[in-house]
Amino acid sequence: MSGVLLQNIVKAYGAAQVVHGINLTVQEKEFVVLVGPSGCGKSTTLRMIAGLEEITEGQLSIYGKVVNRIAPKDRDVAMVFQNYALYPHLNVADNMAFGLRIRKMPKPEIKQQIKNVAEILELTDYLERRPADLSGGQRQRVAMGRAIVRHPKVFLFDEPLSNLDAKLRTQMRAEIRRLHNRLGVTSIYVTHDQVEAMTLADRIVVMNDGRIEQVGTPMELFMNPANIFVAGFLGSPPMNQMPGTVTEKGVEIDGIIIAVSGNLSAQVGRKVIVGIRPEHVSLQKEKGTTALPINLDLVEPLGSEALLHAQFGAHQLVFKTETQGSIDHLSDVSEVYVHASMVKLFDAETGEALPL
Amino acid sequence: MSNNDTVYINQKSFKEKLVWLLDHFKREWQIYVMLAPMIIWFLVFLYKPMYGLQIAFKDYSIFRGIEASPWVGLEHFNDLFSNSQFLRAIKNTFLISFYSLIFGFPVPILLALMFNEIINAVFKRSAQTIVYLPHFISTVIIAGIVITAFSPSAGIVNTVLSWFGLDSVYFLTKAEWFRPIFIGSGIWQEAGFSSIIFLAAIAGVNPSLYESAVVDGASRWQMMWKITLPSILPTIIIMLIIRIGNLMEVGFELIILLYQPATYETADVINTYIYRQGLQSGQYDLAAAAGFFNAVVAFVLVMAANSISKRFSRTSLW
Numbered sequence: 001m002s003g004v005l006l007q008n009i010v011k012a013y014g015a016a017q018v019v020h021g022i023n024l025t026v027q028e029k030e031f032v033v034l035v036g037p038s039g040c041g042k043s044t045t046l047r048m049i050a051g052l053e054e055i056t057e058g059q060l061s062i063y064g065k066v067v068n069r070i071a072p073k074d075r076d077v078a079m080v081f082q083n084y085a086l087y088p089h090l091n092v093a094d095n096m097a098f099g100l101r102i103r104k105m106p107k108p109e110i111k112q113q114i115k116n117v118a119e120i121l122e123l124t125d126y127l128e129r130r131p132a133d134l135s136g137g138q139r140q141r142v143a144m145g146r147a148i149v150r151h152p153k154v155f156l157f158d159e160p161l162s163n164l165d166a167k168l169r170t171q172m173r174a175e176i177r178r179l180h181n182r183l184g185v186t187s188i189y190v191t192h193d194q195v196e197a198m199t200l201a202d203r204i205v206v207m208n209d210g211r212i213e214q215v216g217t218p219m220e221l222f223m224n225p226a227n228i229f230v231a232g233f234l235g236s237p238p239m240n241q242m243p244g245t246v247t248e249k250g251v252e253i254d255g256i257i258i259a260v261s262g263n264l265s266a267q268v269g270r271k272v273i274v275g276i277r278p279e280h281v282s283l284q285k286e287k288g289t290t291a292l293p294i295n296l297d298l299v300e301p302l303g304s305e306a307l308l309h310a311q312f313g314a315h316q317l318v319f320k321t322e323t324q325g326s327i328d329h330l331s332d333v334s335e336v337y338v339h340a341s342m343v344k345l346f347d348a349e350t351g352e353a354l355p356l
Numbered sequence: 357m358s359n360n361d362t363v364y365i366n367q368k369s370f371k372e373k374l375v376w377l378l379d380h381f382k383r384e385w386q387i388y389v390m391l392a393p394m395i396i397w398f399l400v401f402l403y404k405p406m407y408g409l410q411i412a413f414k415d416y417s418i419f420r421g422i423e424a425s426p427w428v429g430l431e432h433f434n435d436l437f438s439n440s441q442f443l444r445a446i447k448n449t450f451l452i453s454f455y456s457l458i459f460g461f462p463v464p465i466l467l468a469l470m471f472n473e474i475i476n477a478v479f480k481r482s483a484q485t486i487v488y489l490p491h492f493i494s495t496v497i498i499a500g501i502v503i504t505a506f507s508p509s510a511g512i513v514n515t516v517l518s519w520f521g522l523d524s525v526y527f528l529t530k531a532e533w534f535r536p537i538f539i540g541s542g543i544w545q546e547a548g549f550s551s552i553i554f555l556a557a558i559a560g561v562n563p564s565l566y567e568s569a570v571v572d573g574a575s576r577w578q579m580m581w582k583i584t585l586p587s588i589l590p591t592i593i594i595m596l597i598i599r600i601g602n603l604m605e606v607g608f609e610l611i612i613l614l615y616q617p618a619t620y621e622t623a624d625v626i627n628t629y630i631y632r633q634g635l636q637s638g639q640y641d642l643a644a645a646a647g648f649f650n651a652v653v654a655f656v657l658v659m660a661a662n663s664i665s666k667r668f669s670r671t672s673l674w
Contacts, residue, residue, distance in 0.1 A: 052567050073573030085568035089586040098582075099572030150572075 001064050003028040003186035004049060004154060010057035011044050011210075019044055020210045021058065026188060028063075031180050033189045035197035036207035037233070042190045043158055045207070049188060050079050050156050063153055073102075078147035079156040083163060084139045086131040086146075093118075093127040096145045103150075113149045120179070121145050137168045144176070148183070157189040161196065173199055194234050198222070206230050222277075224344075228351035231275050231344065237307065240317045243348060244274040250290070251345060254313035258290045259340040262356030271348035278307070278320040280342035289337035296334070301327045308333065412645035425641075432645035442646065445629040448622060453603040456539050461599060463547040465592060468554035469580055487548025499613035502541050503528060528614060531621040538614060538623070542607060550595075557591035558584055590671040597665055597673050601658030604650045626650050 004026040011019035019041040026032045034042040047053040049060060051072030060067055067075050078099075086095050093114050100110045118124045121141045131139055140160060147155055157176070161169045177200050180187055191197055197204050198218040206213040206221065206229070214226040225231035231239040244253040246267040250260045251274050258274065285291065294310035294317070306327050308319040319336055345354040381388065407422075412432055414425040436442045467487060474480040490498070505511050506527040514524040527533040561584060569579050608627035615623035626646060634643025658673075666672035 050567075050571055052570065071573075072571045077571065079568065079571045081564045081568060083562065083564055085562065085564035087565060087583065087586070089589065098569070098574075102569075102573045102578060146568075146572075 001028060002026065002061070003030060003063060004188065005061040006045070006049075006058070007060075008058040009045065009048060009055060009060060011041070011048060011053060012056045017056075018210050019048075022207075022210075022212050024205060024212065024215065026186060028186055029184045031177075031187045031189065031200060031202045032205060033191060033197040033201035033203075034205045034207055035191055035194060035233075036213075038192060040207040041210040042192075042207045046079075046156050046158055046188060046190045049154070050077055051075050052079075076153040077156055078150050078152040078154075079158065080140075080143045080147050080160045082159040084131070084143040086139055086142055088131055091128050091130050092123060092134070092142050092145075095131070095142055096149050099146065099150050114145075117145045117149045120148070120182075136164050137172060140164065140172055141175075144179070148179075153186060155185050155187040157187065159191055160189075162191070162193070169196075176200060194236065198234070204234075206233060208233075224353070225275075226353055228273055228275070228346045231346065231353075235277055235279075237278050237318045237320070239275045239277050239344070240315075240319075241346075242274045242312070242315045242317075244272050244345075246270045246272055246345070250340070251343065253315075256290075256292070256313070258292070258338065258343055259288065260343045260345065260356065261341040264356070267345075267354060270354075272354065273346040273348055273351070275344035275346060276317075276338055276342065278318050281319045281321070281336040281338050283321060283333060283336060285337050286339070288341070289339050291335045291337055293335055294333070296331070299327050299330050306330055308336075310336075409644060409648055411641045412648045414641060416641035416644070418640070428641075432642050433649070435642060436645055436649070441624070442626075442629060444621070445624050445626045445646075449604060449606055449625040449627075451622075452535055452538065452606050452625060455535060456542060456606075457599060457603070459539055460543045460547065461596065463543050464550035465554050465588075467547055467551040468558060468588075469584060471551065471555055472558050472584065473576065473580070484548070487551070489548070490545040491549035493545070495607070495609045496613060498541060498545055499610055502537065502614060506537060529616065529618045531619045531623070534615065534619040534623045538611065541610070553595065554588055554591060557588040561587040593665050593671045594673060597658065597661045600661040601654060603657055604654040 002025045004024075006022055006024040008021045008023060009019060010017060010021050022041075022045065024032075034045060036042050044053060048055050049062075051067070051070070055068050062075055062077065087098065090098065096114050096117065097110050100113060105113075114127070115124075118127055121144060123138070123141055123145060126134060126138060126142075131142065134142065140163075143160065160176075161172050164172060173196055176189075180200075189196075189200060201218055203215060204218055204221050205215045208229050214221055214230045216224075221230060221234055225234065225239070228241065232241065242253050244251045244258075246252075246264050246269065247257060248265065248268055250257045250264070251272060252258075253274060281292070282289070292312055294308075294312050296308055296310045298307075298309035300307040300309070301323060304323060305320055306323045308321060308330060310317055310319065310333075321330065323330070345356065346352060347354060411422055411425065413427055413429060414422070415428045415431075416422065416425045471480060471484060474483065493501075506513050508514055508524040508526040513527065517524065525533070527537060565583050565587070566579055569583055574582065604626065606625045606627060608625060608631065611623055611625060611628050612631065615628070627650070630643045630646045630650075633639045633646065662672050662674065
């Protein structure tokens, strides 16, 4: 049985449609991340699943039950909000107990639930504190605790880490994933941060302009983006993109032919966008690689890796390479090598990936 | 360390402080220019008159002036506290203030909570405009409306009573009716406008608290009690402190316009007493003593309210 099933879900505010008939199946116990730029409809989709927004058209099912007309409280979902949504006048224990008290759970049971969850989230010492007396990470844990105590069928996370600093975000990201592994509850997580999406998800749903661009595992999306948008959105730095033309020997960019894997005979003459990920080049010539002559204009050391900013013909490209403890040897790089299997082609007009 | 050293350090730090202060004024002078009108207003209308407070302890004569009038110690206070009219005024001030607080203070909060629950925007705006309007009517007109409404001949109240076969009552001449009429008209005039501050506080409540509560299954009633009300509690407490501080300041213009000797028994408050003694009978020194007493009590009240609030609710004015 699917955990959450979205069938042709549409959301419109008056005449303005913001979600255009999306279809998605989230499997039971799966961790799915909705990712996309601001305004792409990911939060609206999550809020429709929670019941905080009405569904204009389409059908939403949670564990086999159609919930379009069912109140949020009866959907058996719990939501973690971006700004934590903790009640400032209640202490940690009361915040976590709020939903249980509303549901009239017996007091001893509430106490036991809070004790268990506080132990899982290492909040036992903070139960008497008010949110104002907690750090950002602790508040986030309380917000998660409030969701966990209810034992819902589905967890919904609305950009829960975006208010935290970079270090804490990395730490909390790992905690959320560990928690999911431990509890095994179906989870839908919204973020605009592609690193969060890549690290947390069983499957990623990339959204843009109210539509789903691609659904797949993080590595599927990284290695085989379905279109230019996904290619540009996932990966840091994003995939290098250059216009080219398909020839019998490969793809031609500014007079240089780059070898491409697969059979291109049916595509000869086609205008394409050539995509090469910054990580997918090497500084040594190997079998099956094509040399790209470059004019290096900047080396940015990142520690174990460095970014090479270079001019290739009329195109400004970025490559990522290992430093091996020094960047001295990078300053005189004049060629990089790309393997045929790492060159991706997208139709110049539609932006869709070409089947190779 | 010798005494001289201590003096030297203190002087130096004072100089440093002075330099810092001058630097600060130089940097932030625009802010002080903006503050100036308020500071001047305070100095001219509240601090300078304090000099005249000394007449509460003098046998003041306008011909001799403040300086030349002889000191009489606490004589005026003795006179005041042995005067049954003043004691009655104290009692009335407290009772009217207390009842206003008990019955009048919760009304704007209830109004704000009710406005917040109205979903239809047009109805909400209309209802708000209707309850805000009386605030903008002059006190004289309010008094006129009250006098007309409670008139024994053509007043709407007596007309309604006559429908039920009851006799007309000349309410404004009955001492027992003065307080309900005064407090009721005060609520009618100010409750709507006072609700604005609570509505503003409600508008500041994080909307995701409600969304979270909706997902948790809270009803609108539960959200009002468990989220809205506790969230605006700091504002309620601040307003309560201010209100307690003003407990001695009964709206005496309306009392002067509504009361008459027949209702002095329940209507005469400290401020109306001061007005009659000071301006009508020319006993400025006695009126100043009454005013001084009023101010001291108000000061004690506001200090006490603030420290109680600080201790029990973590919210305070300072």
